Amino acid sequence: MKERLLSIINEIRGNNNQSAIAELRPEMSLRTDIGFDSLSLAALTVMIEDEFDVDVFEDGIVDSIEQILKKLE
Amino acid sequence: MGLFWIDEGRGITKSYVDVIQDLNQMTGSSGYIYTEDPYRVQAEILYSLASGQEAILLDSDFSVQELQSIGVDYPLTQIRKTENQSLRIGSWEELLGRIEEKKSTWRLSIYTSGTTGRPKKVVHTLDSLTRNVKVSEKFSDNVWAYAYNSTHIAGVQVLFQAFYNRNPMVYVFSSSDIYQELVKYEVTHISATPTFYRMVLPTLPAKVTTVRGATFGGEKFDPSLTGKIAQVFPNAKIRNIYASTEIGSLFTSDGDAFVIPKSLWDKVRFSEDEELLVHKDLLPQSSDFSLKDDWYYTGDIIESIGDGRFKFVSRKSEMINIGGYKVNPHEVEEAIKRVSGVKDAIVKPRINNITGNILMAEIVRGGSLEDKELKAIILQELNASLQSWKVPRIIKFVESIDQTRTGKKVRS
Numbered sequence: 001m002k003e004r005l006l007s008i009i010n011e012i013r014g015n016n017n018q019s020a021i022a023e024l025r026p027e028m029s030l031r032t033d034i035g036f037d038s039l040s041l042a043a044l045t046v047m048i049e050d051e052f053d054v055d056v057f058e059d060g061i062v063d064s065i066e067q068i069l070k071k072l073e
Numbered sequence: 074m075g076l077f078w079i080d081e082g083r084g085i086t087k088s089y090v091d092v093i094q095d096l097n098q099m100t101g102s103s104g105y106i107y108t109e110d111p112y113r114v115q116a117e118i119l120y121s122l123a124s125g126q127e128a129i130l131l132d133s134d135f136s137v138q139e140l141q142s143i144g145v146d147y148p149l150t151q152i153r154k155t156e157n158q159s160l161r162i163g164s165w166e167e168l169l170g171r172i173e174e175k176k177s178t179w180r181l182s183i184y185t186s187g188t189t190g191r192p193k194k195v196v197h198t199l200d201s202l203t204r205n206v207k208v209s210e211k212f213s214d215n216v217w218a219y220a221y222n223s224t225h226i227a228g229v230q231v232l233f234q235a236f237y238n239r240n241p242m243v244y245v246f247s248s249s250d251i252y253q254e255l256v257k258y259e260v261t262h263i264s265a266t267p268t269f270y271r272m273v274l275p276t277l278p279a280k281v282t283t284v285r286g287a288t289f290g291g292e293k294f295d296p297s298l299t300g301k302i303a304q305v306f307p308n309a310k311i312r313n314i315y316a317s318t319e320i321g322s323l324f325t326s327d328g329d330a331f332v333i334p335k336s337l338w339d340k341v342r343f344s345e346d347e348e349l350l351v352h353k354d355l356l357p358q359s360s361d362f363s364l365k366d367d368w369y370y371t372g373d374i375i376e377s378i379g380d381g382r383f384k385f386v387s388r389k390s391e392m393i394n395i396g397g398y399k400v401n402p403h404e405v406e407e408a409i410k411r412v413s414g415v416k417d418a419i420v421k422p423r424i425n426n427i428t429g430n431i432l433m434a435e436i437v438r439g440g441s442l443e444d445k446e447l448k449a450i451i452l453q454e455l456n457a458s459l460q461s462w463k464v465p466r467i468i469k470f471v472e473s474i475d476q477t478r479t480g481k482k483v484r485s
Binding site: 043 | 268271272274275276297301395396423425426427428431433452456461462466467
C-alpha cells in the first residue's frame, strides 16, 4: 500500500516537474516535505479515491503520510 | 497613525503616513495595474482613486496570450505614463476627502473568466466595490489578514474595508508561517477562499483567539469547513459571502442560507427554473453583460426558502470552479487539441474536498506516441500556455468520447 502511495505521489510530482522521492516516512508532511500545493493535494485525493475507494480528506484535513496510511488501512 | 500594510515575505511594512508619502511621490499612471508586489497594487489603486483616473487591474496570473487577447501589449513596460499629476496630500483625512471629490469619475476595470475563453471586462465604480464595506468607530481596532491575490476583486474589497476604518492589513496570501503572523499582529479578521482555509488550517499549531471574524466566499458553501474554522478561531463569527467579479459582493450568509437585505428585495428575484437574477441597477458598468429585460442571469441555481433567504444549489453554466478560480472547460480542451498527437479531448470536473473541483481530461490519441510520452508533452505545453489551475491534474487516455444526440460532449 505504501509503495502504491509513493507511486501516486511521484506521478503527481512528475506532472509538476518535481523529482521523484525515494521513500515515504510516516512523519512526512504533504505540504512542507513533499511540497504539494492545493491542486496537487486535490489530485492526490482523487487518485487515492480511484485506487483505494477511500476519500482521505472526507472528514477532516490530513497532512502526514501516517494519517493517509491509517485511513487506507 | 497606525500601520497600513505588512508583508513579511517581502520585508515591507508601511504605515498610513508611509502610504500617503508613497502616493505623493507617484506622478502618473499608465492606466494599468499589473505588478506582483501586492503593496504596489494597493498604492496604485488608491492613487488612481485619489486622482480620479480610471484604472485597469490586470490579474497577475494572466498569461501573455490572455493579455494579448484583451488587447494589452506585453511587456507593459512599453506603456508610457500619460499623466503627470502629483497628489500633494497631507493626511489620511485629506486622502478621504480627495477620494470623495474624485470618485464620480473613477472606474476600476477587472477581468473575469469569460464563457468564450476571452477574459470579460467588468467596470466597477467605488460604490459597487464598497457596497458591503462597513465603517464605524467600533471597527477601529480591527486588524485584517489579507489572504487573496491582490489583483482579484476579493482583495480589493478587503483593501476598502480596512482602509476606510484605518486598519492594518497583514499580507498572508503567500506567507510561510501564517500562525506566527496572526499571533504577532493580533489579527482580528480574516477573509479567504475555502481552499485557502483548507490549506492553512492544518498547519496552525494552536488556536488563534484574537480572530473575531472569519469570512469565506467564492465557492459553494461547505458546512464542514465552518466547524473546522470554528475550532481554530474559537472566538470568530463565521460568515459566507455571495460574490463574484461580475457583481461584487451582494449577500452574506446566515448559517448555510444567504440573506437578501430588504432594501434589495425588488432588485433580486428568482426565475422559474430557480436561477438567481440580479437587476441591472445593482451591476457595475460593463459592456459585456448580457441582460434580459434589465435582469442579469447569474447562472447560479438556488433554492428559495422564503423571507428573502436562499440556498445555493449549483452552477447552470459549464464553468468549473477550482478553488475559487473559474475555468472554462472549452478553453482547456482547445489547448489540449492543439498538441500534435491528440485527436480529441474532453475536460470534466472531479469533485474533491480540497479545491472543490479539479480538472480531469479524457484524451483520444491521434498518433503513435506512447501514453507516457504524450502525457508529458501535453503537460509541458499546457503548463506553458495556461495558468496552473487550468491544467488538468488527472489525464486519462480513452478510445472515444461520449456524445449526446445533438453532438454535445457529455461532460459529467
